[in-house]
Amino acid sequence: MPMAAIHKALPILEDYDISPMTGFLPQDEPLKILPDPYFAPWEETFRNFNGLLLASRLRQRVNELPLLDAARLATKGEQRRGYLILCMLSHAYVWGKHELAAESLPATLAVPWQKVADMLEIQPVLTHAAVVMWNWQLLYKDGPRDLNNLDTLATLSGSSDESWFYLVTTAIEATGAPALRRILRAMQLVRDNEVTELIQELEDIRGIIEELVAVLRRMFEKCDPYVFYWKVRPYLAGWENMAEAGLPNGVKYEGVDNGEYKKLAGGSAAQSSLIHTLDIAFGVEHHPTGFRPKGASTPAPGPAHNHYNDASDVAAKATPKEGGSKSNNFIQKMRFYMPGPHRSFLTHLTEVANIRQFVSAKAAETSRSEEVIKLITVFDECVHQIKVFRDVHIQMVTLYIVMQANRGPSISHGGFAQQPKPAHPAEGNHDVAEEMRSASLSPSPTASNTAGSKGSSILYPQKVIAHTPTGLAKKQEAGNEVVRGTGGTDLIPFLRQSRDETNDSKIIPTPVWTKKTVSA
Numbered sequence: 001m002p003m004a005a006i007h008k009a010l011p012i013l014e015d016y017d018i019s020p021m022t023g024f025l026p027q028d029e030p031l032k033i034l035p036d037p038y039f040a041p042w043e044e045t046f047r048n049f050n051g052l053l054l055a056s057r058l059r060q061r062v063n064e065l066p067l068l069d070a071a072r073l074a075t076k077g078e079q080r081r082g083y084l085i086l087c088m089l090s091h092a093y094v095w096g097k098h099e100l101a102a103e104s105l106p107a108t109l110a111v112p113w114q115k116v117a118d119m120l121e122i123q124p125v126l127t128h129a130a131v132v133m134w135n136w137q138l139l140y141k142d143g144p145r146d147l148n149n150l151d152t153l154a155t156l157s158g159s160s161d162e163s164w165f166y167l168v169t170t171a172i173e174a175t176g177a178p179a180l181r182r183i184l185r186a187m188q189l190v191r192d193n194e195v196t197e198l199i200q201e202l203e204d205i206r207g208i209i210e211e212l213v214a215v216l217r218r219m220f221e222k223c224d225p226y227v228f229y230w231k232v233r234p235y236l237a238g239w240e241n242m243a244e245a246g247l248p249n250g251v252k253y254e255g256v257d258n259g260e261y262k263k264l265a266g267g268s269a270a271q272s273s274l275i276h277t278l279d280i281a282f283g284v285e286h287h288p289t290g291f292r293p294k295g296a297s298t299p300a301p302g303p304a305h306n307h308y309n310d311a312s313d314v315a316a317k318a319t320p321k322e323g324g325s326k327s328n329n330f331i332q333k334m335r336f337y338m339p340g341p342h343r344s345f346l347t348h349l350t351e352v353a354n355i356r357q358f359v360s361a362k363a364a365e366t367s368r369s370e371e372v373i374k375l376i377t378v379f380d381e382c383v384h385q386i387k388v389f390r391d392v393h394i395q396m397v398t399l400y401i402v403m404q405a406n407r408g409p410s411i412s413h414g415g416f417a418q419q420p421k422p423a424h425p426a427e428g429n430h431d432v433a434e435e436m437r438s439a440s441l442s443p444s445p446t447a448s449n450t451a452g453s454k455g456s457s458i459l460y461p462q463k464v465i466a467h468t469p470t471g472l473a474k475k476q477e478a479g480n481e482v483v484r485g486t487g488g489t490d491l492i493p494f495l496r497q498s499r500d501e502t503n504d505s506k507i508i509p510t511p512v513w514t515k516k517t518v519s520a
């Protein structure tokens with residue numbers, strides 16, 4: 001093992017604004033109101049912004065706001081509250097409701113937004129941090145941060161479906177929090193060559209990842225896919241690759257950088273530092289879509305657990321590379337949208353990641369003890385649970401995005417545009433179960449970029465045609481067959497590859513299409 005990894009200190013969570021108790025979530029509840037009356041105009045507008053948006057008067061109100069100095073946001077809690085307010089007001093302002101998308105953000109929002117984003121080392125665009133990490137409250141103050149005890153502070157659509165969408169993700173962050181200190185302890189145990197304790201630690205981490213999957217599945221309970229796709233998702237969009245939505249140059253931030261246009265991606269849970277942490281800890285490497293290394297998908301022959309005694313195939317696959325994952329892709333790019341300290345934590349963690357290398361090296365030894373077999377097994381089970389998480393996520397994206405896009409809105413204009421959409425040949429004729437199954441079970445292509453879903457033709461955000469790009473509607477490119485994600489990714493191939501790359505990190509890879517991938 002290279003000396004650099006041995007000598008560099010492991011990260012200390014608190015140094016990176018991470019709580020050992022609540023992880024990337026702040027330990028204290030986010031502020032419900034800015035205490036300084038100076039910010040009353042923001043708070044007042046924010047309190048009424050759902051109604052103002054519905055009445056198409058939000059822009060008018062924003063234009064009446066005074067230009068406030070964000071430097072007066074004294075504490076981190078205040079800065080986060082200020083950032084949340086400005087994220088929501090700005091996205092509501094840009095996308096409007098049944099209005100032309102605004103390509104210029106007035107200085108009253110743009111200037112303080114840029115300022116507070118700089119203070120938090122984050123981008124002035126709606127992010128996972130704003131709507132998930134800094135947008136919750138506890139119903140019972142002494143109770144846990146779980147779905148029985150959480151509420152949101154604000155939503156863009158004013159719907160409980162949107163609240164649930166955020167809260168499931170908040171609950172995932174809370175559930176995963178204990179994994180952070182366990183991962184660091186596991187890394188220390190690797191350094192100390194303490195295999196027995198390492199196995200115990202990994203067993204606990206596996207249990208936590210299983211819980212994450214259970215929380216993720218709860219999305220289906222209270223977030224209606226139609227509401228999500230047609231009423232919520234459009235507002236989460238940023239202004240990168242948004243020509244079709246009427247923002248070919250992005251958005252102009254008046255009073256910032258000489259009023260230059262900015263192109264920034266919108267909010268996505270791909271910005272969750274928790275999932276990045278798991279990937280780094282377990283050596284999951286992501287590559288640009290279509291560039292997954294050839295042969296990476298080759299599974300070990302036969303049932304995985306029969307092969308834990310066989311060192312030959314593993315030795316070939318064990319490519320200890322100190323320093324964890326190296327990638328240049330969408331997932332990596334999402335770190336740009338995280339709060340600075342969390343981004344720095346991931347960089348540090350990547351430099352010291354050692355668990356997979358350690359297990360690989362043990363697996364490559366000529367004769368394996370019972371203990372080593374147990375170590376390989378539990379390591380692979382952890383990775384398997386991350387893969388299951390991604391299996392469920394793909395099913396979710398299929399239902400919440402691909403199928404909604406294919407079906408079109410229930411009302412012809414979807415709430416946004418004037419003209420009825422052209423009839424879709426396959427509309428109303430979907431086998432839901434089959435569509436979800438095929439999206440999640442098919443192995444991904446390793447070297448090509450294929451369309452995400454048959455017959456779909458969606459860019460972003462809506463399938464509706466308008467004469468001119470009107471607010472959330474936009475012109476649809478003829479012949480476009482790709483469903484894209486919030487960040488403009490070719491959705492399903494990208495997500496499948498990410499899932500398959502997770503599987504590749506197993507010491508003994510299992511075929512991605514086995515039944516186990518969905519039933520586990």
Ligand code: HEM
Nearest residue numbers: 169172268269270272275396397400485486487488489498
């Ligand atoms: C209705 C629920 C959800 C939908 C529709 C959804 C949609 C998407 C989409 C479209 C992407 C592609 C990237 C982009 O364009 O932004 C994505 C990526 C991602 N999402 Fe979600 N998401 C959902 C819930 C969640 C939750 C609860 C998490 C948990 C943290 C999550 C974690 C991720 C991650 C980590 C990625 C990056 C891809 C990967 O690592 O495999 N998503 N999601």
